Amino acid sequence: MAETGALAVPAAALYPPTIVPPERPLRLRSALAMYVRNPLRVLSRPVYEDPIVVFEPSPKRTIVWVTRPDFVEQVLLGDNFQKTAVEKRVLGSSLGDGILTSNGAHWRWQRRAMAPLFRHQEILTYVTEMTGAADALVARWRAAGTGVRAVDEDMTDATFDVIARTMLMGGVPAEAELLKREGAAFLTKSSWELAWALLHLPTWLPHPGTWPMRRASRRMRGAVGDIVSRRRAEGAEGRDLLGRLLAARNPETGVAMDDEHVVSNLLTLLEAGHETTARALTWTLYLLARAPEWQDRVRAEVMAVAGSGPIEAAHVSRLLITERVIKESMRLYPPAPVLVRMPLTDTKFGDVTVRAGAQIVVPIYAIHRHRKLWSDPDRFDPDRFLPDAEKAMPRTQYMPFGAGPRICLGMSFALVEAVVLLATFVRAARFDWDGRHFPEPVSRVTLRPKGGMPLMVAPL
Numbered sequence: 001m002a003e004t005g006a007l008a009v010p011a012a013a014l015y016p017p018t019i020v021p022p023e024r025p026l027r028l029r030s031a032l033a034m035y036v037r038n039p040l041r042v043l044s045r046p047v048y049e050d051p052i053v054v055f056e057p058s059p060k061r062t063i064v065w066v067t068r069p070d071f072v073e074q075v076l077l078g079d080n081f082q083k084t085a086v087e088k089r090v091l092g093s094s095l096g097d098g099i100l101t102s103n104g105a106h107w108r109w110q111r112r113a114m115a116p117l118f119r120h121q122e123i124l125t126y127v128t129e130m131t132g133a134a135d136a137l138v139a140r141w142r143a144a145g146t147g148v149r150a151v152d153e154d155m156t157d158a159t160f161d162v163i164a165r166t167m168l169m170g171g172v173p174a175e176a177e178l179l180k181r182e183g184a185a186f187l188t189k190s191s192w193e194l195a196w197a198l199l200h201l202p203t204w205l206p207h208p209g210t211w212p213m214r215r216a217s218r219r220m221r222g223a224v225g226d227i228v229s230r231r232r233a234e235g236a237e238g239r240d241l242l243g244r245l246l247a248a249r250n251p252e253t254g255v256a257m258d259d260e261h262v263v264s265n266l267l268t269l270l271e272a273g274h275e276t277t278a279r280a281l282t283w284t285l286y287l288l289a290r291a292p293e294w295q296d297r298v299r300a301e302v303m304a305v306a307g308s309g310p311i312e313a314a315h316v317s318r319l320l321i322t323e324r325v326i327k328e329s330m331r332l333y334p335p336a337p338v339l340v341r342m343p344l345t346d347t348k349f350g351d352v353t354v355r356a357g358a359q360i361v362v363p364i365y366a367i368h369r370h371r372k373l374w375s376d377p378d379r380f381d382p383d384r385f386l387p388d389a390e391k392a393m394p395r396t397q398y399m400p401f402g403a404g405p406r407i408c409l410g411m412s413f414a415l416v417e418a419v420v421l422l423a424t425f426v427r428a429a430r431f432d433w434d435g436r437h438f439p440e441p442v443s444r445v446t447l448r449p450k451g452g453m454p455l456m457v458a459p460l
Contacts, residue, residue, distance in 0.1 A: 004021050013292045014380040017438045018333060018369065025055040035195050040337065040365055040452075047366045052349050056379050061200075062358040064349075069394035071349045075360055076396065076404035081341040081403075083406075084359065086197040090190055090445070094217040098264030099409065100272065104398040107406075113248040113257070114409060117241055123413045124313040125167045125239075131162035131310045133224045134424035141267065141429055142459045148434070152453040155281045156180060159274040162417055167241040167269060170379065177221035182223075184218035187444045198359070224267045228259055242266060269410065276335035277414045279446045280400075281421060282453050283333035284326055287380055288426065289433040289455050294382060295426060298322050302427040304429050311420045319419050324382040327390075328420050330400035332380060336363035337447045339402060363398060365447070373397050432456040 016306070025044045026034060034041045043065070046053045066072055066375025086099045095101050099110045109442035116122070137158045141149070160180055198205050231242055245266060249256055257265070288295040292440050301321045311319075339362040347354050354360070369377040374384075385387070390398075401408035408414070425431075436457065439449030 005269055011378075012291075012293070014287070015378050015459045016287060016380055017440060018332075018378055019043070019365075021048060021394065025177050028057045028123040030033050031057075032195055032199070035198075036191050036261070036290055039191055039194065039439065040146050043363055043366050047122070048369060051369045051372070052249050054352060054354070059403075060282065064354050064358055065363055065366070066349065067370055067373075068349075069373070069396040072362055072367070072399075072403070073340050073394075074347075074349065075362060076339070076402070076406070076423060080347055081343065084340050084342045086194065086259030086340055086359075089197045089203065090193045093214060094147065094186055094220055094317045095262065098261060100268045101264075105134060109250045109252065110257075110261070111405075111409065112411065114245070114265065117244050117248070118409055118413055120412050120413075120416075124316070126162075126413075127164035127311065127313040127316065127416065127420055129341070130162050131312075131424060133158050133165055134421045135310070136161060137297055138424065138428040138459070140320065141445045141457055146457070146458040149443060149457045151285050151337045151431070151454050151455045151457070152278070152282045153287075155278040155353055156184075157275065159278040159417070160270075162277075162421070163270055163274045167266070167273075168225070172377065173264040174377070175227060176382040178223050179220055179270060179424070182216040182219045186213050186220070187448075190215050190445050191443070212338060220267060220271070220383065221263060221281060224263050224270065225259070228262050228266065232259075241269065241303050245269075272408075273410055273413070275446050276408075277417050277421075279333070279448060280330055280414070281328065281425075282449060283441075283447070284329040284418070284422060285425070285431050285455060286433070286439065286449070286453055287332070288325065288331050289431040291380055292432075294325055294380075295431065296327055298422070298426045302423045306423070306427075308427075311423050315423075316416055316419055321382070322416070322423050324385040325386045326415070327398075328380060331368045331398060332378075333441055333447050334364045334368055334400045335446050336400070336402070336408075337441075337443050338363055364402075365441070365443070367396075368400075369400065387445075429460055430458045432458070 002041060019038075019040045023046045024046070025031070025140050026042055031042045044053070047065045047067060050082060052071060053065040055063045057063070066075055082103055092101050096104065099107060099114060102110065123214060137154055164176060189212050192207040192209035196205070227242070231246065245257070245258075245262060254446065284406060289299065298321055301319060305318045308314045341360045341362065342352055343360060345354050367373065396403050401411040401414070432455065434454065437454055439451055439453060442448050442450045
């Protein structure tokens with residue numbers, strides 16, 4: 001049903017779990033305790049209702065939440081803002097000085113060198129590998145029979161399998177289990193490092209997550225280093241993404257990446273690539289289990305477009321309902337829920353002046369549920385993304401992959417992958433909710449369901 005206002009809300013409207021915000025910004029000590037538990041819990045009600053919220057917990061510290069689309073464009077598209085040291089501090093030990101954590105000219109050449117790897121037509125050549133990974137998980141479901149499964153873990157396995165097949169020459173490397181395990185361990189403790197960074201505490205001062213994060217980073221970089229070394233020894237050629245990454249050159253100088261940067265960028269693609277898509281699919285299957293009428297619509301569409309055969313590249317653009325469901329899922333549960341920037345000079349947002357060096361937070365989670373931007377924003381309604389409605393949205397009203405020059409490089413890859421996997425899964429099985437589990441969305445760099453995602457999976 002297309003959204004036309006309050007009277008159009010169906011009787012069975014779904015309002016899935018969200019965060020109940022505090023009425024006003026929390027005091028620093030309370031905010032710190034809440035932040036470690038779940039950073040989204042410090043977003044106060046005005047962040048969901050006002051265009052900009054300024055909070056000064058101390059004379060030298062200013063936090064500004066920016067939610068109005070034109071203000072967000074100013075932050076993400078303007079030249080006066082850059083990534084803060086926070087992201088580098090949190091992710092630098094694992095992702096090094098790669099495309100996600102670098103700035104300036106060093107970031108630009110890596111971006112330009114890697115961009116051709118993610119052209120839409122290139123991505124479509126990987127659909128067969130994506131389908132193979134999805135079919136492998138479906139086979140395990142059929143072998144196990146109907147029962148409750150940890151769908152969040154299944155989605156992690158499937159998306160990592162996609163990454164292995166498309167980036168690492170067709171098989172899951174010996175290091176796969178280590179990378180999945182250590183990546184999860186790293187992200188689980190990340191809110192501690194974020195809190196320490198936001199408080200400007202020195203890097204030598206440990207917190208409860210310090211040693212687990214350092215150990216996970218060391219193991220992940222070692223494992224990826226081994227993968228790169230093996231490929232160098234075997235010959236760097238290959239149509240997979242690793243082969244293309246090794247062949248990538250600085251467009252201006254012709255210089256290839258050294259091994260340190262190859263490791264950093266491959267680890268970024270491995271971790272960010274599978275983690276974000278796994279979270280998007282996990283939340284999407286939860287929503288479809290709670291809204292079985294939409295699950296039926298997706299299943300009917302897949303059968304009409306692809307029948308019982310494998311999902312192919314030509315099918316992707318025709319799976320329009322499937323794509324709308326994924327987009328609405330990423331609106332309610334954006335895989336990367338927050339972006340942070342810093343103004344280089346004093347900056348005006350309308351009548352508000354923000355001084356240089358302030359922390360500008362673009363809370364994607366709150367923007368996607370903002371009372372001034374969306375009608376009935378906490379309701380699940382994929383028809384928000386019917387073509388005419390989507391075209392009318394400002395480009396920074398909906399941005400599950402960010403926006404501006406630093407928009408996620410793998411955006412098209414992730415969306416194609418999500419459509420292929422979701423279509424395969426919903427055609428092959430029915431997903432049902434137990435009526436008891438209401439997962440809180442928890443920010444751990446990506447958006448995770450507290451308590452995991454147990455769903456009844458019944459192969460068809």
